[in-house]
């Protein structure tokens with residue numbers, strides 16, 4: 001039976017303050033208050049001990065549709081997202097065919113809306129076929145049904161500085177975001193792991209920090225001169241933190257994200273040669289991990305993004321050098337942030353709302369996500385139990401792939417319920433597609 005109203009009782013907004021009730025009707029938050037009761041028809045959900053956050057927004061996800069539907073689809077990725085507390089995700093363009101035309105971006109958007117678990121915003125490619133040569137028709141994607149607002153060649157770097165410069169100028173005219181996978185490819189030929197003592201000992205070809213940092217520095221300068229903004233995907237080094245801090249201090253319009261795995265894991269994980277730990281950029285050293293945590297706490301790094309990157313078993317269970325890079329992220333991200341940022345006191349839950357919902361929504365200029373939990377606002381919400389603990393079992397995950405480096409870990413905090421425009425999309429491990 002469908003209720004016209006949902007009443008969340010005894011929740012603590014942002015984990016800060018007194019318990020209260022939140023009444024949702026027709027997709028909108030209608031009333032908030034300890035006396036709020038709703039009509040007799042309202043579905044009452046007891047939120048005692050729970051924190052209410054705005055629905056999470058992930059600006060960096062890989063759903064493998066079209067092309068590798070054996071590893072993830074818009075449907076399975078949406079389910080993983082809803083279970084992880086997300087109400088909007090941005091699906092990267094490195095699909096097959098590449099999302100470099102409105103035909104592909106409109107398809108991805110349309111599929112997401114049909115499934116109805118999360119708003120799936122396609123990211124458009126910056127260059128045709130991700131080849132780094134010719135700019136795509138960003139305007140036709142931006143003006144299509146999907147209203148594409150973010151462009152990236154993620155998976156590969158826009159290497160040519162003139163192409164990057166033109167991309168920023170074109171994006172400026174359209175008001176869309178350019179996001180860079182910062183990797184100077186001439187420094188990473190054959191690279192499979194962070195260049196450092198661990199890779200040297202294990203005989204793995206290294207990806208030096210400078211490969212990332214050189215592009216971050218270059219693109220900060222290109223952003224400065226274009227007068228337009230640039231976003232840095234998956235920041236992984238202490239040097240990137242210093243460069244972003246410097247650029248912001250100059251008034252350069254630059255934003256950056258960090259992944260949960262770069263905040264939790266380091267290259268000591270490589271000892272086993274298990275390719276589940278292979279990812280781009282690679283897991284770095286403990287000093288980088290600490291610098292990334294501090295930078296997220298300080299707002300130098302703006303937000304968290306999962307870089308959820310599902311891969312088939314046959315593409316992972318092969319020699320380390322041949323395995324594809326990437327790891328799952330959507331269903332573990334909030335818990336990892338709770339573990340590495342909230343538990344040690346680096347962030348409050350109020351801050352988590354900022355780095356996992358409000359700030360990412362701002363960066364991509366989504367007007368209906370990352371909104372305050374207030375009367376009249378869209379009911380995009382995540383109900384979190386901060387005191388629960390759970391063990392990660394990837395065979396219980398919604399994703400079609402199992403490349404999960406967090407397998408077996410016991411993590412804090414569960415997402416008990418996710419709501420998209422007033423409709424429950426996930427509740428206690430079950431999803432409710434349209």
Ligand SMILES: NC(=O)N[C@@H](CC(=O)O)C(=O)O
Pocket residue numbers: 062094154155156181278279280281307309310324325326327
């Ligand atoms: N992060 C990864 O290691 N892999 C991503 C691409 C990317 O984000 O660069 C993928 O598409 O699998």
Ligand SMILES: [Zn+2]
Pocket residue numbers: 154155156181233234280281
């Ligand atoms: Zn990338």
Ligand SMILES: [Zn+2]
Pocket residue numbers: 060062092154155307309
């Ligand atoms: Zn990515």
